[in-house]
Amino acid sequence: MKDILTAPFVEDMKRATANMYRQGWDERNGGNISFMLEEEQVAEYLDLNNVIREIPTGFDATDLIGKIFIVTGTGKYFKNVEVAPETNLGIIRIAKDGTTAELLWGYADGGKFTSELPAHLMSHMARLKVDPQNRVVMHSHPTYTLAMNHIHELDEQKLTHTLWEMCTECIVVFPEGIGVLPWMVCGNNEIGIATAEKMKDFRLVIWGLHGIYGVGKDMDEAFGLIETVEKAAQLYMLATASGKRINTITDENLWAIVERFSLQEQCRKDFLNL
Numbered sequence: 500m501k502d503i504l505t506a507p508f509v510e511d512m513k514r515a516t517a518n519m520y521r522q523g524w525d526e527r528n529g530g531n532i533s534f535m536l537e538e539e540q541v542a543e544y545l546d547l548n549n550v551i552r553e554i555p556t557g558f559d560a561t562d563l564i565g566k567i568f569i570v571t572g573t574g575k576y577f578k579n580v581e582v583a584p585e586t587n588l589g590i591i592r593i594a595k596d597g598t599t600a601e602l603l604w605g606y607a608d609g610g611k612f613t614s615e616l617p618a619h620l621m622s623h624m625a626r627l628k629v630d631p632q633n634r635v636v637m638h639s640h641p642t643y644t645l646a647m648n649h650i651h652e653l654d655e656q657k658l659t660h661t662l663w664e665m666c667t668e669c670i671v672v673f674p675e676g677i678g679v680l681p682w683m684v685c686g687n688n689e690i691g692i693a694t695a696e697k698m699k700d701f702r703l704v705i706w707g708l709h710g711i712y713g714v715g716k717d718m719d720e721a722f723g724l725i726e727t728v729e730k731a732a733q734l735y736m737l738a739t740a741s742g743k744r745i746n747t748i749t750d751e752n753l754w755a756i757v758e759r760f761s762l763q764e765q766c767r768k769d770f771l772n773l
């Protein structure tokens with residue numbers, strides 16, 4: 500059996516959490532990540548018959564029965580994942596009842612998975628229906644994205660449009676736009692259901708005045724989506740703070756980019772005023 504601490508998926512979690520922390524997006528225990536793993540891959544490192552603990556999830560994830568995830572722990576600091584992965588991360592498998600998580604490794608201090616597990620697993624279920632390659636769900640509190648939430652309408656079309664206008668390549672990175680939820684109580688099934696509903700159409704979902712979700716086939720895709728939104732939000736905040744914006748990328752310009760990159764199918768044209 501290979502040493503789990505050398506597993507590429509543990510390495511991916513360490514790198515992602517460290518990068519997110521250093522970007523200033525994940526203060527204290529802010530943010531969480533779940534990454535769906537292949538059974539054969541995990542079997543190289545762990546005895547899959549050895550369930551350390553059973554932890555109820557409080558919701559039905561029947562679609563994910565038997566699926567294995569590496570997930571950040573609740574209350575755990577992203578900055579500590581790289582130094583103590585076994586305490587700050589856990590590997591869980593969804594049990595046959597669909598409502599229990601079988602702990603296969605981690606949460607070594609008796610902890611458990613993120614309080615946002617409903618939003619994560621429900622988002623995995625929603626995205627896998629649209630994109631069978633999806634593996635990662637990432638939640639974060641990026642600074643400028645949140646600052647922008649305070650001064651910009653929390654409207655899907657308007658927020659997407661403003662971000663697209665900020666830098667030329669935004670519309671290439673997220674042509675389908677961004678889903679937006681109003682402020683809601685977090686950590687429960689209700690916000691999980693609302694997030695998953697948005698995930699049918701979007702790979703990015705803003706939680707009003709809280710943070711953002713990004714998904715993808717790997718860590719880079721989820722991280723890159725959030726990073727691009729955050730860059731655009733930073734530009735918006737800087738340009739707005741100057742008090743005068745005299746130039747913009749027009750909707751005609753944006754559509755020309757869409758055509759250049761052949762994104763007509765993916766692009767939410769109704770979010771443009773053409």
Ligand code: 13P
Nearest residue numbers: 528530531573574613614
């Ligand atoms: P957890 O520590 O439970 O992952 O919660 C952090 C967070 O960002 C809640 O939205």
Ligand code: ZN
Nearest residue numbers: 529530709710
């Ligand atoms: Zn959060």
